[in-house]
Amino acid sequence: MARSAVPDVIREKIHELQSKLERIETQQRETRAAALGFISEALERLGLTLQDLAAGVGARRGRKGKVGRPSTRGKKKAAKKAAKKAGKRGRPAKATKKGASAKAKKAGTRGAAKGGKVPAKYRGPNGEVWSGRGKQPRWLAALVAEGRSPAEFLI
Numbered sequence: 676m677a678r679s680a681v682p683d684v685i686r687e688k689i690h691e692l693q694s695k696l697e698r699i700e701t702q703q704r705e706t707r708a709a710a711l712g713f714i715s716e717a718l719e720r721l722g723l724t725l726q727d728l729a730a731g732v733g734a735r736r737g738r739k740g741k742v743g744r745p746s747t748r749g750k751k752k753a754a755k756k757a758a759k760k761a762g763k764r765g766r767p768a769k770a771t772k773k774g775a776s777a778k779a780k781k782a783g784t785r786g787a788a789k790g791g792k793v794p795a796k797y798r799g800p801n802g803e804v805w806s807g808r809g810k811q812p813r814w815l816a817a818l819v820a821e822g823r824s825p826a827e828f829l830i
Contacts, residue, residue: 796830797815797829799814801814
């Protein structure tokens, strides 16, 4: 049986790709070595140690000496804030009437359904309060379990 030419083509392609991979890995090693050399020289010029560097990075991020990749959480928060400023869920903000500030207009239209503060309806024996929305608080649930009525705690 004769050997097919296809496996030879595939072997050549594999060999070519392996050579390319080796060249890329060599370049990466050289780049890392150059970067480490540059950083080492800079640390020596400034009279710093790796511990100084780690402490500085940790202090900036609010951690103690941990060195690692920077978090993207702050960037995500900033992007969310910017989107919220532009309008909810990326929609453009509504134009305000002439003479009315944006804050005053927003404050006037913000209702309880949109997450505003709701006055308390129930007050517990120890001064706890509940608006009557959401899950019943533990203090009220415990009193109801004892046989008392939630109506007793209405304000």
